[in-house]
Amino acid sequence: xxxxxxxxxxLIKKKIENFDLSTQVHTEGTVVSVTDGIVRIHxxxxxxxxxxxxxxxxxxxxxxxxxxxxxxxxxxGSYQHISEGDTVKCTGKILEVPIGEALLGRxxxxxxxxxxxxxxxxxxxxxxxxxxxxxxxxxxxVDQPVQLGLKSIDAMIPVGRGQRELIIGDRQTGKTAIAIDxxxxxxxxxxxxxxxxxxxxxxxxxxxxxxxxxxxxxAHTIIVVASASESAALQFIAPYTGCTMGEYFRDKGxxxxxxxxxxxxxxxxxxxxxxLLRRPPGREAYPGDVFYLHxxxxxxxxxxxxxxxxxxxxxxxxxxxxxxxALPIIETQxxxxxxxxxxxxxxxxxxxxxxxxxxxxxxxxxxxxAGLSVSRVGGAAQTKIIKKLxxxxxxxxxxxxxxxxxxxxxxxxxxxxxxxxxxxxxxxELMKQNQYSPMSVAQMAVSLFAANEGFLDTVEVNKVLDFExxxxxxxxxxxxxxxxxxxxxxxxxxxxxxxxxxxxxxxxKTHSW
Amino acid sequence: xxxxxxxxxPYAVAVFKRAKETDSAKTWSKNLAFVASVFSNKSxxxxxxxxxxxxxxxxxxxxxxxxxxxxxxxQNFLKILIENxxxxxxxxxxxxxxxxxxxxEGSIEIDxxxxxxxxDETKKKFSSxxxxxxxxKVNMKVAVDSALIGGVLVRAGDQVIDASVRxxxxxxxxxx
Numbered sequence: 001x002x003x004x005x006x007x008x009x010x011l012i013k014k015k016i017e018n019f020d021l022s023t024q025v026h027t028e029g030t031v032v033s034v035t036d037g038i039v040r041i042h043x044x045x046x047x048x049x050x051x052x053x054x055x056x057x058x059x060x061x062x063x064x065x066x067x068x069x070x071x072x073x074x075x076x077g078s079y080q081h082i083s084e085g086d087t088v089k090c091t092g093k094i095l096e097v098p099i100g101e102a103l104l105g106r107x108x109x110x111x112x113x114x115x116x117x118x119x120x121x122x123x124x125x126x127x128x129x130x131x132x133x134x135x136x137x138x139x140x141x142v143d144q145p146v147q148l149g150l151k152s153i154d155a156m157i158p159v160g161r162g163q164r165e166l167i168i169g170d171r172q173t174g175k176t177a178i179a180i181d182x183x184x185x186x187x188x189x190x191x192x193x194x195x196x197x198x199x200x201x202x203x204x205x206x207x208x209x210x211x212x213x214x215x216x217x218x219a220h221t222i223i224v225v226a227s228a229s230e231s232a233a234l235q236f237i238a239p240y241t242g243c244t245m246g247e248y249f250r251d252k253g254x255x256x257x258x259x260x261x262x263x264x265x266x267x268x269x270x271x272x273x274x275x276l277l278r279r280p281p282g283r284e285a286y287p288g289d290v291f292y293l294h295x296x297x298x299x300x301x302x303x304x305x306x307x308x309x310x311x312x313x314x315x316x317x318x319x320x321x322x323x324x325x326a327l328p329i330i331e332t333q334x335x336x337x338x339x340x341x342x343x344x345x346x347x348x349x350x351x352x353x354x355x356x357x358x359x360x361x362x363x364x365x366x367x368x369x370a371g372l373s374v375s376r377v378g379g380a381a382q383t384k385i386i387k388k389l390x391x392x393x394x395x396x397x398x399x400x401x402x403x404x405x406x407x408x409x410x411x412x413x414x415x416x417x418x419x420x421x422x423x424x425x426x427x428x429e430l431m432k433q434n435q436y437s438p439m440s441v442a443q444m445a446v447s448l449f450a451a452n453e454g455f456l457d458t459v460e461v462n463k464v465l466d467f468e469x470x471x472x473x474x475x476x477x478x479x480x481x482x483x484x485x486x487x488x489x490x491x492x493x494x495x496x497x498x499x500x501x502x503x504x505x506x507x508x509k510t511h512s513w
Numbered sequence: 514x515x516x517x518x519x520x521x522x523p524y525a526v527a528v529f530k531r532a533k534e535t536d537s538a539k540t541w542s543k544n545l546a547f548v549a550s551v552f553s554n555k556s557x558x559x560x561x562x563x564x565x566x567x568x569x570x571x572x573x574x575x576x577x578x579x580x581x582x583x584x585x586x587x588q589n590f591l592k593i594l595i596e597n598x599x600x601x602x603x604x605x606x607x608x609x610x611x612x613x614x615x616x617x618e619g620s621i622e623i624d625x626x627x628x629x630x631x632x633d634e635t636k637k638k639f640s641s642x643x644x645x646x647x648x649x650k651v652n653m654k655v656a657v658d659s660a661l662i663g664g665v666l667v668r669a670g671d672q673v674i675d676a677s678v679r680x681x682x683x684x685x686x687x688x689x
Contacts, residue, residue, distance in 0.1 A: 019685055024675040028668075042518075043671045058687070069518040089673075 027090040031055075032070060037079050037231050038276040041071045041088050050130055052096075054089040057081050060111075061088070062095055062233065065277050072277045074233035076111060096126040097241045099248040103222045104192065107209060110226040110238040112245075116209075127248065129240040133299035138308035142350075145381045146257060146325050149185030149438020150178065152368045152431040155390030155448055156397075157353055160381025161191075161255050162303025162323035166345055168330045168337065169355030173367050175329045177435050178353065179259040180208060182327065184217045185438035186257060191325075192249045193221040194258040196242035199235050199265030202227045215436060235269035243300050246324045250302070253309040253320030258301065262329035263294060267341045284340045291344050294328075298348050301326030351375035365432055370397045383441055383490035389448035393427055396451070400424020419457075426456040429464040442486035446475055449500045455508060463513060470513040471504065479503050517605040524602060525609035528590065529617075535586075538614055544587035545607040551578060552603050561600050568595055620650035624668040628661040628677065643667070 029043030039061060047053070053061040053073055059082065065072030075082065076095075097112035100123035107116035114121050142160035159165045167175050183193045195212075197205045205225055212218040222245055226238035239260050249256040260266070267290055274287035282288050303323040310318050328349065330342050335356065337346065346352055351374045360367035379387070399420050406413060407421050430451050433439070439447075447468055450456055459467045475483055482499045532541040551557055560566060560574065572595045576588055583591070594600050615622055623643060631639065636655065643651045647669060658666075663678035 016685070022684075024673075024680055024684065026673055026675070027671045028673045029671060045671050069516075 026092075029071065029088045029090075031082060031084055031086040031088060033084060034075075034079055034082050036276050037075050037233060038273070039073045039075055039079070039082065039088075041073060042069065044071045044088065044090060047071050047090050048092075048094070050094050052091045052093050054091050055082050056086050060091075060095075062237070064273070065279070074236075074273055074277075075231065076233050076237070077231060079231070094128040094130060095237070096128050097244055098123045098125065099127045099245050100125045103245055105219050105221065107205075107223040107225060110224065110230070110234040110241050112241060115225065125248075127244050129237060129244050130296075131244065131247065131300065133296070134302050134304050134308065138304045140303050140305035140321050142303055142323075142377045142381050144255075144323075145378070145383055145386075146182075146191065146255075147185055147189070147383075147438075147441060148178065148182040149440075150181055150366055151433055151439060151444050151447060152366055152370070153178070153353060154382075154386055154441075154444060156370050156394045157351065157368070157373045157375045158378035158382040158386070158390075159325065159327070159375060160303075160378045161325050162301065163351070163375070163377050163381070164298045164301050164326040164328065164349040165375060165378070166328050166330060166349040166352040167355070168332060168342060168346070168352050169367070170332055170335055170357045173355035173357050173360045174365060174435075175331070175355060176204075176208070176261055178355075178366055179261060179327055179329065180211060181435065181438050182257065182259070183212060183221055184215045184436060186220060187215070187217050190255065191220070192246075192254065192256045193217075194224065194242045194246045194256065195221060196224045196226075196239050196258065196260050198226050198238050198260065198262060199228050199269065200225075200261065202229070211436065232269040232272040236266060236273055239263070239266055239297050243297060243324070247300060250304060250322040250324040251309065251312040253306075253313065253317040253322045255323045255325070257325045257327065260297075260326065260328040262331050263297075263345060264331045264341055267293065286340060290341070291348075294341075294345055295348050298326055298328060298345075300324065350377045363432070364428065365435075368431070370394065370431075371401055385445045385486060385490055385492040385496070386441060386448070388492045389445055389452055392452040393431075393448055396420075396423050396427045397431075400428065422457065422461075423451075423454075425461050426459065426464050427451050429461055430456065430468060432465060440483075440487055441490055442483040443472055443475075445486055445492075446471065446483075446500055446504070449497075450504055453501065453504075455504050459513075467513045470511055471507055474507045474511060475503060517602060518609065520599070521602045521605035521609055524594075524599070525606045525613065528606065528610055529613040531586065532610075532614075533617070537586075538617075540584060541587070541610065542614065544583040544590070545603070545610055547579065547582045548587070548591065549603050549607045551575070552600070571595055615652070618650065620652055621647050621669055622652050623647075623654070625653055625655045626658045626661060626666040626668070626677075627655065628657070628659055628663045628665075630657050631655055639665075 027044055027046040029041040032040040032042050047063045047066060049063060049066055051063045053063055055061055055075065059075060059077055061073040061075045063071050063073045098121055102121050102123040106114055106118060106121060109115050142162045144161045146159045146161050147154055148159060167178055169175050179195065183195060186193050195208065205227060209218065209223060212221055224238055224242040226235040242258055246256040246258040267286065270290065270293055271286050275281060275285065279287045301324045303321055306319050306321055309320055309322050328345060330345050332339065332342055337343065354369045354372040355367045356369045359369060403417055403421050404424065406417065430447060450471065456464055456467065482503065486496060528541055532538040561571065572592060575591055575595070579588065579591065640651055640653050643653065661677040661679050664676045666677045667674040
């Protein structure tokens with residue numbers, strides 16, 4: 001963008017005109033020590049917990065420890081220029097970040113400053129990063145789905161709008177891949193996405209941004225970045241920043257989806273800050289309030305009712321509920337879900353998607369462990385057709401898991417058991433799905449229908465995916481109306497059932513795969 | 514600094530309470546000021562830091578120096594400090610004691626920095642205005658600093674009222 005010089009001076013002139021020369025009244029303190037981004041300040045007797053403090057050179061900090069004679073604060077950003085004896089001012093404000101539509105399609109840091117070289121963010125609205133979650137009266141139960149576009153998840157572990165569903169697994173099990181697919185699948189649904197990257201490599205973040213751009217999914221997404229090279233304080237506040245940006249959409253009666261990638265690293269950052277502030281360490285050296293760290297964040301993901309939306313928008317939006325769905329990610333070490341932070345977050349969330357590295361390595365991707373994964377509220381939100389057809393899948397897989405150990409004695413087994421094992425093998429195969437190729441409800445319904453009604457039983461196990469893709473392209477070209485109808489209503493009527501059945505029957509007779 | 518204040522507080526509170534009881538705040542004020550001035554002497558502070566000199570020797574030296582300058586209670590206080598190895602706290606104790614005293618008297622220490630020296634009349638006016646603002650008796654210390662360009666900077670403890678041209682320019686710079 002080229003700026004006209006006169007425009008600039010006009011702008012400055014206007015600013016000077018409107019500048020009111022007020023007397024500043026503030027509380028001041030002196031820096032006593034600076035250690036690893038933690039500053040001890042003498043004075044500042046009026047400082048509030050969580051208040052933004054102004055250091056010299058325009059750097060800001062946050063007061064975290066209020067003691068009798070000193071204040072412990074974290075510096076948000078670089079602290080190299082702060083030295084002993086510097087003055088610190090109270091701002092009288094809790095840390096705030098910009099919010100609004102203008103942030104969509106942008107990459108920002110934990111304070112809401114753009115870092116994508118696309119210019120300033122055109123918004124005037126700000127909101128504090130720490131807010132209390134909506135109360136019980138303001139809430140509404142979860143009954144609408146968020147389609148993640150993954151067969152295995154949407155069929156067996158459905159996520160509803162306003163739900164908190166944990167994605168948990170070891171490193172390299174495809175946790176982020178699920179999150180990115182979920183964002184891509186929200187294209188055109190009106191659900192705004194926020195991806196919060198905490199403690200990740202800048203290169204992986206650049207990859208995520210590029211993939212979202214390639215799939216045309218950046219326009220409805222805000223990316224909040226606190227990379228591994230940024231200070232622990234920024235990594236610790238980044239999820240709250242993202243949550244505040246998501247709440248903006250929730251509070252005006254829209255739906256939003258937020259992904260925290262990942263909360264383990266945030267807990268590490270908070271542990272670092274706490275230990276440097278000399279708070280007493282507890283289990284695994286985490287401070288005593290590490291549970292509250294995550295519970296207060298995840299409580300803010302919720303669905304609020306139309307009355308609350310009307311109240312929050314001052315009557316501008318009527319009859320619409322708002323929601324913020326959260327997909328926190330937790331990385332486990334060696335599959336150990338009984339470590340401190342994983343157990344905490346499992347107990348806070350409304351269910352978890354459990355990813356396993358041995359499934360991943362044996363080629364089952366997404367590597368969802370259907371037995372350990374649950375969704376505690378999503379069932380009520382599932383699309384009717386997927387609910388109907390997905391139930392069978394879950395059962396098939398559960399039975400298969402019990403019998404899988406006997407699979408190698410296939411010839412000695414009775415007819416019934418053998419059939420169950422074969423069905424299980426095919427359903428397991430069918431649950432595989434490529435990255436960056438989310439499916440619509442209708443596509444999923446057709447695949448699940450084929451499995452449920454035994455159309456796959458005659459297909460060889462290693463041909464199941466070929467069969468599926470051939471069937472999908474056939475349905476896409478020959479039965480557009482039926483598919484559109486399913487996508488529009490989500491109902492499972494006898495018309496639709498017979499429609500799908502006859503379509504698959506014709507396909508089986510006339511096509512090869 | 515803040516750690517020193519924490520350690521000095523019990524001593525300062527004890528001294529202040531004793532001074533209130535015996536109504537001798539002024540004497541204590543003098544005592545503490547004298548001790549603090551003694552410690553600001555380089556050779557004395559070297560002596561205190563010297564590990565070779567025992568507590569009793571140190572006590573004799575210090576009591577000899579302060580003979581006639583501080584009263585009996587002051588000497589006792591000095592002995593306690595020597596016994597507890599807390600001689601380094603004296604400046605902090607003095608400062609805290611003065612704050613408590615000022616608070617008790619309902620007065621407040623205010624540092625005023627101006628760009629140009631006050632005339633007597635404006636000083637009086639300014640002082641009475643400050644009295645209204647803070648609701649307390651005002652002990653005003655005035656300093657001149659031409660770096661302010663114009664206006665005044667008032668500092669009362671942590672609180673700062675910046676009505677200087679420099680402060681306004683800084684605000685403007687931030688806005689732009």
